[in-house]
Amino acid sequence: KAGVTxxxxxxxKTRGQQVTLSCSPISGHxxxxxxxxxxxxxxxxxxxxxxxTQRNKGNFPGRFSGRQFSNSRSEMNVSTLELGDxxxxxxxxxxxxxxxxxxxxxxxxxxx
Amino acid sequence: xxSVTQMEGPVTLSEEAFLTINCTYTATGYPSLFxxxxxxxxxxxxxxxxxxxxxxxxxxxxxxxxRKETTSFHxxxxxxxxxxxxxxxxxxxxxxNYQLIWGAGTKLIIKP
Numbered sequence: 001k002a003g004v005t006x007x008x009x010x011x012x013k014t015r016g017q018q019v020t021l022s023c024s025p026i027s028g029h030x031x032x033x034x035x036x037x038x039x040x041x042x043x044x045x046x047x048x049x050x051x052x053t054q055r056n057k058g059n060f061p062g063r064f065s066g067r068q069f070s071n072s073r074s075e076m077n078v079s080t081l082e083l084g085d086x087x088x089x090x091x092x093x094x095x096x097x098x099x100x101x102x103x104x105x106x107x108x109x110x111x112x
Numbered sequence: 113x114x115s116v117t118q119m120e121g122p123v124t125l126s127e128e129a130f131l132t133i134n135c136t137y138t139a140t141g142y143p144s145l146f147x148x149x150x151x152x153x154x155x156x157x158x159x160x161x162x163x164x165x166x167x168x169x170x171x172x173x174x175x176x177x178x179r180k181e182t183t184s185f186h187x188x189x190x191x192x193x194x195x196x197x198x199x200x201x202x203x204x205x206x207x208x209n210y211q212l213i214w215g216a217g218t219k220l221i222i223k224p
Binding site: 004 | 215
């Protein structure tokens with residue numbers, strides 16, 4: 001069974017641009033959640049989608065948005081990038097419950 | 113509110129030493145508790161979990177016991193190896209569909 005796949009692996013953008021990250025969950029998983037990981041703030045929850053509906057949301061500004069498609073693949077978008085958005089963005093998938101998350105290797109975003 | 117507090121790292125040990133990483137939590141009700149591990153350059157993986165008081169989770173020589181009286185879930189290993197070097201995250205889930213709440217992570221460095 002293939003694991004969680006995140007693309008791209010690395011991304012460099014400049015302030016003010018927007019970016020879209022992609023996550024393909026494990027086959028059969030309907031929940032996809034997104035996290036931002038930085039050395040200073042640790043692991044912070046962004047949002048979670050289940051069957052194309054946002055089920056949970058963290059405390060991030062509206063510049064951060066996401067969506068989930070009918071095949072459970074998910075995208076995350078960040079508009080008007082700021083230097084502080086530089087981070088490792090992790091995606092995780094799970095089955096019916098969130099009690100075991102399977103993580104991808106992440107997308108390392110650098111904002112210059 | 114719900115929260116997880118982990119001991120600050122990095123924790124540096126010699127190979128074959130005994131490991132304890134402290135984790136305490138604040139939560140209403142009876143949450144499930146987890147330890148996840150992140151090896152360099154990878155996403156997180158579930159290491160072990162416990163779903164009720166006095167349960168002991170174990171995997172790969174690691175153990176943690178759910179102690180409701182002390183609201184703790186400390187991670188232990190009797191003899192660490194260099195390959196155990198990683199960042200360890202303690203987390204709780206208030207219920208099966210609620211988003212996990214994460215500790216800040218503890219970096220473990222094992223020297224040969």
